[in-house]
Amino acid sequence: MRAKSNTKSLKAALLKIQPVNLVFIVMLILFSFSAPNFLSMENALSLARQGALLMILCMGVIVVKITGGMDLATGAIMTLAGMIMAWTMVKMNAPLPLACLLAVLTAVFFGFLNGFFVSVMKIPSFISTLGTQGIAIGLALGLNEGNVIGNLPAVTSVIGNNDFLGIPNPLLITIFVIVLSFVLLNHTKFGMYIYAIGGNEEALKLAGKPVVLYKILAYAYSGLTAGIAALILTSRNMAAQPTVGLGMEFQAFAGVVLGGSFMAGRGTVSGAVLGALVILILRNGLNLVGIPTYLQLAIFGSVLISAIVISTLIEQNAQKWLEG
Amino acid sequence: MKETDKLNTTNRLPILEMKQISKAFPGVQALDHVDFDLIPGEVHVLVGENGAGKSTLMKVLTGAYPYDQGEIFINQAHHPHWNPTISRNNGVAMVYQEFTLLPYRNVAENIFLGREETRNGFILDKSKMHSEASQLLKSIGVNVDTRSLIINLGVADQQMVEISKALAVNAKILVLDEPTSALSLREIEQLFKTINVLKSKGVGIIYISHRLEEINQIGDRVTVMRDGKLIDTRKISDVSLNTIIQMMVGREIKDLYPRNYCSPGETALKVKGLSSGKKVKKVDLEVKFGEVVGLSGLVGSGRTETARAIFGLDPVNSGEIEVIGKSYKSLTPPAAVELGIGLVPEDRRRDGLFPILSMRQNLVMASLRNLFPTGVMSLAKEKQVAEEYVHKFNIQPPSLDRFVQFLSGGNQQKVVLGKWLASNPRIIIIDEPTRGIDVGAKSEVHALMDLLANSGHAILMISSDLPEILGMSDRIYVMHEGTIAGEFAKGVNSEEILRCAMGVQ
Numbered sequence: 001m002r003a004k005s006n007t008k009s010l011k012a013a014l015l016k017i018q019p020v021n022l023v024f025i026v027m028l029i030l031f032s033f034s035a036p037n038f039l040s041m042e043n044a045l046s047l048a049r050q051g052a053l054l055m056i057l058c059m060g061v062i063v064v065k066i067t068g069g070m071d072l073a074t075g076a077i078m079t080l081a082g083m084i085m086a087w088t089m090v091k092m093n094a095p096l097p098l099a100c101l102l103a104v105l106t107a108v109f110f111g112f113l114n115g116f117f118v119s120v121m122k123i124p125s126f127i128s129t130l131g132t133q134g135i136a137i138g139l140a141l142g143l144n145e146g147n148v149i150g151n152l153p154a155v156t157s158v159i160g161n162n163d164f165l166g167i168p169n170p171l172l173i174t175i176f177v178i179v180l181s182f183v184l185l186n187h188t189k190f191g192m193y194i195y196a197i198g199g200n201e202e203a204l205k206l207a208g209k210p211v212v213l214y215k216i217l218a219y220a221y222s223g224l225t226a227g228i229a230a231l232i233l234t235s236r237n238m239a240a241q242p243t244v245g246l247g248m249e250f251q252a253f254a255g256v257v258l259g260g261s262f263m264a265g266r267g268t269v270s271g272a273v274l275g276a277l278v279i280l281i282l283r284n285g286l287n288l289v290g291i292p293t294y295l296q297l298a299i300f301g302s303v304l305i306s307a308i309v310i311s312t313l314i315e316q317n318a319q320k321w322l323e324g
Numbered sequence: 325m326k327e328t329d330k331l332n333t334t335n336r337l338p339i340l341e342m343k344q345i346s347k348a349f350p351g352v353q354a355l356d357h358v359d360f361d362l363i364p365g366e367v368h369v370l371v372g373e374n375g376a377g378k379s380t381l382m383k384v385l386t387g388a389y390p391y392d393q394g395e396i397f398i399n400q401a402h403h404p405h406w407n408p409t410i411s412r413n414n415g416v417a418m419v420y421q422e423f424t425l426l427p428y429r430n431v432a433e434n435i436f437l438g439r440e441e442t443r444n445g446f447i448l449d450k451s452k453m454h455s456e457a458s459q460l461l462k463s464i465g466v467n468v469d470t471r472s473l474i475i476n477l478g479v480a481d482q483q484m485v486e487i488s489k490a491l492a493v494n495a496k497i498l499v500l501d502e503p504t505s506a507l508s509l510r511e512i513e514q515l516f517k518t519i520n521v522l523k524s525k526g527v528g529i530i531y532i533s534h535r536l537e538e539i540n541q542i543g544d545r546v547t548v549m550r551d552g553k554l555i556d557t558r559k560i561s562d563v564s565l566n567t568i569i570q571m572m573v574g575r576e577i578k579d580l581y582p583r584n585y586c587s588p589g590e591t592a593l594k595v596k597g598l599s600s601g602k603k604v605k606k607v608d609l610e611v612k613f614g615e616v617v618g619l620s621g622l623v624g625s626g627r628t629e630t631a632r633a634i635f636g637l638d639p640v641n642s643g644e645i646e647v648i649g650k651s652y653k654s655l656t657p658p659a660a661v662e663l664g665i666g667l668v669p670e671d672r673r674r675d676g677l678f679p680i681l682s683m684r685q686n687l688v689m690a691s692l693r694n695l696f697p698t699g700v701m702s703l704a705k706e707k708q709v710a711e712e713y714v715h716k717f718n719i720q721p722p723s724l725d726r727f728v729q730f731l732s733g734g735n736q737q738k739v740v741l742g743k744w745l746a747s748n749p750r751i752i753i754i755d756e757p758t759r760g761i762d763v764g765a766k767s768e769v770h771a772l773m774d775l776l777a778n779s780g781h782a783i784l785m786i787s788s789d790l791p792e793i794l795g796m797s798d799r800i801y802v803m804h805e806g807t808i809a810g811e812f813a814k815g816v817n818s819e820e821i822l823r824c825a826m827g828v829q
Contacts, residue, residue: 188442189442194431195429199426199428200426201424204437207439208408208438
């Protein structure tokens with residue numbers, strides 16, 4: 001009897017391990033053996049710098065994902081915001097803070113548009129965010145006739161390349177966004193209602209809360225994170241490129257889903273951080289090992305689908321396994 | 325129970341009065357001048373057959389439906405404008421049969437959804453919410469950890485959370501809709517204890533139930549509704565279960581039904597010990613060619629699920645299905661169609677029709693292989709077949725290219741029937757054949773079913789409409805909680821059917 005309850009609690013503990021953790025550990029082991037400089041400090045720092053963008057985007061996408069939607073526009077909004085930032089500085093001689101503000105406002109506005117289409121116009125999020133993706137990319141290309149905007153004022157470099165107390169600024173900003181998202185989702189009414197929309201929208205309506213408003217806010221928040229990512233991106237490159245965000249929405253979505261948010265109403269910030277790390281390390285490791293980019297995409301896709309299939313199978317059979 | 329606990333319903337002023345409430349939906353008077361009142365600390369049981377108007381009355385109370393006529397008073401104050409917010413602010417709370425909980429959030433978060441406690445207006449005060457939630461649960465005698473996720477709780481505990489959620493907003497008028505339908509006996513006892521605690525706190529409870537045996541246990545007064553009308557409100561102590569049942573059914577079966585002759589042939593469909601999912605438990609039934617067999621029972625008794633299991637839409641756990649003398653463990657929908665079984669589903673729009681395809685396309689959809697064995701379709705033949713059924717069933721308007729979403733309910737039902745008949749089934753399972761269609765179309769559908777049976781088809785008809793069951797069936801099975809509770813010959817009276825469906829012996 002005693003032994004039985006012991007194995008049961010052991011089984012329950014095992015079940016709590018998310019597949020993404022396993023993938024993470026397996027990857028770490030694989031790459032540290034196959035790529036000699038994978039575990040170096042140098043590589044870790046470059047990971048932190050490169051990873052900032054994806055990590056920040058994931059923090060917005062997770063919020064949308066928990067409401068049961070998806071945000072395919074996030075990469076494109078980041079690109080457009082970056083172009084706005086560079087354009088206002090180079091063509092309009094705007095000072096850096098104003099340029100940053102305009103960039104972030106543009107991004108929030110596009111997020112707001114997504115939210116408006118999804119919640120007020122009731123267009124499925126897949127379609128409306130695909131639409132705004134197109135609009136954002138079009139505008140980004142049009143702003144400088146498809147060309148890169150370079151020659152940014154030297155001060156721009158501060159955001160993406162300087163350190164503060166020995167910690168790279170992008171890493172600081174990333175940590176800030178992660179903490180902000182964590183607090184919002186776990187310790188505010190906003191977060192509670194985001195989970196409520198995904199879990200049972202009707203319940204929130206019956207509680208007398210404006211579901212439409214909170215949905216709009218979710219997408220606007222995703223816009224905000226895309227705007228913040230754009231600041232780092234533009235500063236690090238010292239240029240704005242109208243195609244730079246291409247494919248980022250896929251990576252952000254994959255990171256969030258890998259982190260355990262494959263159902264409306266579910267998902268955590270910690271899961272999304274881990275998911276984003278998996279994608280980053282995968283990308284980084286595959287580069288170090290020398291796998292060509294086109295194969296990398298195929299590998300991302302396979303990892304994503306297998307992780308979801310495994311999680312779903314675990315979920316479906318967990319009860320049987322616990323009891324049997 | 326102490327004498328002082330006994331509620332004296334005469335000397336307390338009602339907390340709620342609904343006077344002469346009327347509400348019409350297109351084609352049906354759902355509520356017809358209904359009076360209803362509730363006294364603090366009483367359990368007022370509301371009973372009536374499926375479709376008697378109980379849910380509509382409650383939806384008017386919660387503000388979900390506006391009413392056409394009548395007045396609502398709370399504590400003797402008239403409220404001329406009634407809507408969900410005003411209803412909630414006046415302490416009306418409803419616990420629905422399907423819970424409105426967030427499965428992956430914890431108990432406290434669910435109880436406080438929409439009215440979270442915060443520190444400095446922004447950061448959630450989780451410890452306060454947990455301590456208040458656990459106090460609330462304790463005060464109604466429930467022992468649940470406020471940190472457990474809803475998905476990990478049993479149905480009974482989920483219901484307690486749902487009730488606590490209502491109490492957290494200071495509900496004074498609590499509506500419980502079929503609260504015991506998913507509970508075990510022990511859990512029901514716990515619920516009743518909780519209800520008694522609530523009564524002593526002065527909460528007025530409106531208790532909707534199909535389980536008449538509970539009424540004596542828990543109720544103080546009972547109101548019976550039928551066909552949207554109030555039949556009577558009585559003290560439970562003054563009325564017997566038999567009287568209540570009589571009040572529920574007391575209605576003449578009018579001579580609406582064409583079915584008056586039947587000569588059953590060989591067995592078409594025989595089901596032995598069929599179990600499926602949680603709602604179908606060891607069902608035995610038999611339908612012969614030339615017969616209309618009625619399958620009666622309350623909503624949720626497992627009738628539709630039985631039909632789905634026979635047709636292979638839901639997995640069969642055990643039992644066997646015999647079709648025209650051959651026995652099968654289970655069927656798949658294609659196999660069922662191959663064997664000549666047609667299923668006309670309950671929700672026509674969702675399961676039976678392609679709303680944005682034309683009438684012609686809908687009518688031939690189930691018989692494409694028969695009509696076009698080579699796989700190449702011919703418009704002329706489609707038209708010819710569709711024409712035949714439009715004519716036969718008198719589908720209005722008879723324009724073949726009209727999208728079926730633009731037809732009336734009755735004509736849609738005829739298209740669904742036509743679709744199946746075009747595939748030449750010999751065994752037809754038809755779920756709620758006349759729900760939501762007008763009287764004229766209803767009698768046409770009935771005449772059609774009569775014709776089909778007389779021409780040798782076997783028909784299994786699921787219906788919640790008791791007169792229809794009594795008028796159309798040659799034999800009647802009654803389901804109660806997933807099993808066949810009784811079998812009756814034609815000529816049985818409605819009281820016996822209802823008694824059987826409610827599990828009253």
